[in-house]
Amino acid sequence: MNNRAEADRFESMVLVHLGSAFALARWILGNDQTAEDVVQDALVSAYKSFSTLRSPYAKPWLLQIVRNRCLRHIEEKRRLSYEPLDESFQEDTSLRNESDPEGILLRKLDEEDIHDAIEALPEYMREIVIMREFEDMSYAEISQVIGSPIGTVMSRLSRARKALADNLREKLQESPL
Amino acid sequence: MTCSEANQAMNAYIDGELGPVEEAAVRNHLSTCKLCQTEYSTHQSLKSSIRKTSNFSPSPEFEARMRKSFGTPPKKSRWVFPVWSFGGGAICASLVWGAILLLQPRPQTIESEILTSHIRSLMPGHMVDVVSSDRHTVGPWFSGKVPLAPQVIDLKNQQIPLLGGRLDLISGSPAAVLVYGLRNHVISLYVLRDNQVPTHRSTIRDGFNFRYWDAKGLHYIAVSDCDANALAAFQSLYESRAHS
Numbered sequence: 230m231n232n233r234a235e236a237d238r239f240e241s242m243v244l245v246h247l248g249s250a251f252a253l254a255r256w257i258l259g260n261d262q263t264a265e266d267v268v269q270d271a272l273v274s275a276y277k278s279f280s281t282l283r284s285p286y287a288k289p290w291l292l293q294i295v296r297n298r299c300l301r302h303i304e305e306k307r308r309l310s311y312e313p314l315d316e317s318f319q320e321d322t323s324l325r326n327e328s329d330p331e332g333i334l335l336r337k338l339d340e341e342d343i344h345d346a347i348e349a350l351p352e353y354m355r356e357i358v359i360m361r362e363f364e365d366m367s368y369a370e371i372s373q374v375i376g377s378p379i380g381t382v383m384s385r386l387s388r389a390r391k392a393l394a395d396n397l398r399e400k401l402q403e404s405p406l
Numbered sequence: 407m408t409c410s411e412a413n414q415a416m417n418a419y420i421d422g423e424l425g426p427v428e429e430a431a432v433r434n435h436l437s438t439c440k441l442c443q444t445e446y447s448t449h450q451s452l453k454s455s456i457r458k459t460s461n462f463s464p465s466p467e468f469e470a471r472m473r474k475s476f477g478t479p480p481k482k483s484r485w486v487f488p489v490w491s492f493g494g495g496a497i498c499a500s501l502v503w504g505a506i507l508l509l510q511p512r513p514q515t516i517e518s519e520i521l522t523s524h525i526r527s528l529m530p531g532h533m534v535d536v537v538s539s540d541r542h543t544v545g546p547w548f549s550g551k552v553p554l555a556p557q558v559i560d561l562k563n564q565q566i567p568l569l570g571g572r573l574d575l576i577s578g579s580p581a582a583v584l585v586y587g588l589r590n591h592v593i594s595l596y597v598l599r600d601n602q603v604p605t606h607r608s609t610i611r612d613g614f615n616f617r618y619w620d621a622k623g624l625h626y627i628a629v630s631d632c633d634a635n636a637l638a639a640f641q642s643l644y645e646s647r648a649h650s
Contacts, residue, residue, distance in 0.1 A: 238578045240477040241553050241600065247472055251464035265468050272476050285575040286551045311541075340612055343459045361421065362456045365550065368423050387417045 239279055242287040243272075249288060249364050250295045256359045256387040257352055262363075267302050271295040289373040296356065296374055344384070346396040354389035361386060407435040412442045420449050494611070516577060516601060516627075517611050523574050524594045524614065524629045527585070533592070534570030534585050544571045544584065552580040554624055556597035559647045561586065565592070566640060577601050591632035593640055598625045608634065617641045621648060 250271065254264035271294045282290055347355060360366045360374065368386075372379045412435045418424045419432045436443055457497050464472075527533045536547040541558035548556060551573055560568060567586040569592070576598055584595040603625045609616045615637045617628040626644075 234578060236477065237600070240473070242580060244473060244477055245553050246550075247469060248463055251468070252462045255462040256563050260460075261465070264462075265464070265601075268464075268468075269472065269475075272472060276476055285573045285580045288550065343455055347456070347459075347500065358456065359461075363461045368418075368421070383418060386421075389454060390417065390449065393456070394448065397452070 235279070239276065242285070243275055243279065243291055246288045247290050250291055252363060253292055253356065253359055254295050254299050256347070256355055257296070258302065259348070262295075263302065267298045268295060271298045274298070286289075288364075289370045292360070292364075292366075293374045293376070342397065342400050346393050346400070349396060350389055350392055354385050354392065357382060357385050358389045358393070407431045409435075409442055410437060412436070412439070413445060416442075416445060416449055420446070420453055488639050516603060517609065517616060519576050520594075520616075520627055520629055521611055521614055522574070522598055523583075523596075524592075527572065527594060528592060529584070533573040534605070537570045539570075540566045541568060544568060547571060548573075548582045552582045554580075554582060554597060554599045556582040556584060556624065557621070557648050558584060559644050561640075561643055561647065564643050565589075566643070588630065588632050588636060588640065591636075593628055593630040593632065593637065594642070596625075596627040596629070598627070600622070601625065603627065606640065610634065618643065621645070 247268070250268050251264055254267050254271075255261065258264050258267060271291070275291055275294050284290065347358060350358065356375070357371055360371045361368075366374075368379045368382045371382045375382070409496065412432055415424060415428060415432050419429065422482075424432065426491065436446055536544055538544050538547075541560045545556070545558040547569060556571075558568065558571075562568070566586050566588050569587050571585065572583045574581045574583050574596070576596065578602040581601075582597040584597065586593040586595065603620055607618055609618075614629055614631050614635045617637050617640070617643060619626050628637055628644075629639055630640075632640075
């Protein structure tokens with residue numbers, strides 16, 4: 230990509246989603262500096278493969294690259310530090326199938342509680358909550374980013390919301406407002 | 407619909423991901439089942455709490471660095487100044503103006519692109535990406551998808567119903583397209599920001615009529631195989647409603 234028109238296109242189609250790319254990386258990696266490094270790396274990759282983009286809507290395409298880079302970063306970090314296998318991206322089957330609590334006064338919780346609850350989710354659930362609630366992406370778009378069927382998006386989102394509700398209910402019980 | 411079925415569909419329901427039939431079934435069930443209403447309230451409460459939470463955002467320094475690295479390079483105009491300084495202003499101006507005229511996209515190019523896009527949209531399954539006659543659904547749908555905010559006008563009472571919207575690329579730049587129905591004809595209204603557009607107000611190409619106008623920094627181009635007067639009336643209605 231060496232002409233001005235292509236650079237203009239990259240700016241108007243891809244760079245406009247820089248905020249979303251950073252937010253997703255930050256939620257997955259949990260650190261500003263690492264998120265910046267990974268997003269920069271993802272933008273280099275996106276820049277090189279921009280000519281292969283066929284859709285006029287680049288956000289799912291960019292977030293897919295960012296997500297892959299994040300996962301690669303996590304994997305490399307684990308390998309270098311000889312940490313035990315990070316199971317955060319494996320399906321969590323420990324969630325109980327009980328019905329949601331009634332009448333949780335979630336609106337009474339402060340922002341920090343909700344932030345903590347989202348960060349406590351396993352990555353494979355957290356990324357879907359972020360894309361759905363903060364990025365307002367459809368199930369089909371999220372499915373494209375994570376490379377899994379829409380049914381997987383729906384089941385992970387459902388379990389993520391259940392886990393969030395359980396977590397926040399516990400917070401309410403610990404310190405009633 | 408049973409409570410179990412309603413519960414299964416609850417997430418998709420609050421996310422607006424159900425089809426009209428399923429959505430109506432859940433809505434009907436909720437209107438009669440207090441247990442599921444509580445469930446629904448909890449879901450909505452959680453969703454709204456998350457959405458009110460602030461998201462992470464990149465630092466201004468990082469954003470500036472990325473824009474500098476990957477955005478449009480600054481315009482190179484250094485060659486102009488030495489020529490001007492040598493007193494060859496008039497010659498230089500003529501050359502530059504000539505070059506601008508030569509390099510400017512010919513109006514036919516954007517017309518032919520739009521015509522191709524419009525004709526392609528008439529094929530089954532290509533007309534709209536978002537199907538809705540509600541401007542409050544179609545307008546927000548473009549948010550974040552294209553770097554512009556088209557004004558979506560409801561012309562249902564004028565017998566020109568909104569059919570939906572779609573995304574397209576015109577000369578490499580993203581475009582929002584609003585689709586209206588006029589009797590048996592389809593009107594595609596292209597909303598562009600970055601493209602060079604013709605300066606004339608109307609034209610006809612291959613039997614399709616075009617209307618052009620600008621509003622609030624955006625270019626609007628309507629194309630349809632309806633007659634020229636009907637398309638002019640559409641533009642007039644659209645502009646008058648947009649200003650009201």
